[in-house]
Amino acid sequence: MSRRLVLASASPARLALLRQAGLAPEVVVSDVDESTVTAPRVAELVALLAAAKASAVARRQDDALVVGADSLLEFRGQAMGKPADAQDARERWRRMAGRSGVLHTGQALFDVRGGAIEARDVVVTSTVVHFATPTAHELEAYLATGEPLAVAGAFTLDGLGAPFVRRVEGDPAAVVGLSLTALREQLGRRDLAITDLWRR
Numbered sequence: 001m002s003r004r005l006v007l008a009s010a011s012p013a014r015l016a017l018l019r020q021a022g023l024a025p026e027v028v029v030s031d032v033d034e035s036t037v038t039a040p041r042v043a044e045l046v047a048l049l050a051a052a053k054a055s056a057v058a059r060r061q062d063d064a065l066v067v068g069a070d071s072l073l074e075f076r077g078q079a080m081g082k083p084a085d086a087q088d089a090r091e092r093w094r095r096m097a098g099r100s101g102v103l104h105t106g107q108a109l110f111d112v113r114g115g116a117i118e119a120r121d122v123v124v125t126s127t128v129v130h131f132a133t134p135t136a137h138e139l140e141a142y143l144a145t146g147e148p149l150a151v152a153g154a155f156t157l158d159g160l161g162a163p164f165v166r167r168v169e170g171d172p173a174a175v176v177g178l179s180l181t182a183l184r185e186q187l188g189r190r191d192l193a194i195t196d197l198w199r200r
């Protein structure tokens, strides 16, 4: 039996991931103010933020599977989201170059039936990302594209930033924005097969 899938995210990357996996989610962006959520550890913070986003949207649904997510780069003990501006992104890259960080993605699946949230399933997928060392020329060119300003950690694995990531240890999809294998397991815990959600 197919169910209505709602993506509680403005992330174009998350929508693309789900569509490329054969799913056709509706997008309902949450209005969560992320600055109001805190946690002592980065992995806990992305879990709380993902759940907050999913909850804010699930409360407005009658019957849906609602997916919320949040990604942060943990680098030298700091949680790094999107850079504040180009200078912030430049300074981050100067510190990240040649080193590694951990990209934590929290994702929450809320199962709503009859207007009631029947289940909440939150998982965090953490992926070690090893950065290359862009030259000053490359870094300035990358910053000028604006891409690093729109993404957590100021890098992408699947975009213009790809040449500056040497390798990852873990789930690449989770770095982009959602772990599809974790989503399959979350659906399984609701006795749902991800293949049953493939668009007709």
Ligand SMILES: Nc1nc2c(ncn2[C@@H]2O[C@H](COP(=O)(O)OP(=O)(O)OP(=O)(O)O)[C@@H](O)[C@H]2O)c(=O)[nH]1
Pocket (backbone or CB within 6 Å): 008, 009, 010, 011, 012, 013, 014, 029, 030, 053, 069, 070, 071, 072, 082, 150, 151, 152, 153, 155, 156, 157, 158, 159, 175, 176, 177
């Ligand atoms: N394409 C791509 N996007 C990335 C990558 N790493 C992080 N991002 C994006 O960076 C953004 C992280 O910010 P979030 O606060 O989690 O999400 P958002 O884009 O603000 O959207 P919401 O879910 O509505 O909060 C997400 O859109 C991620 O998809 C990557 O390697 N590739």
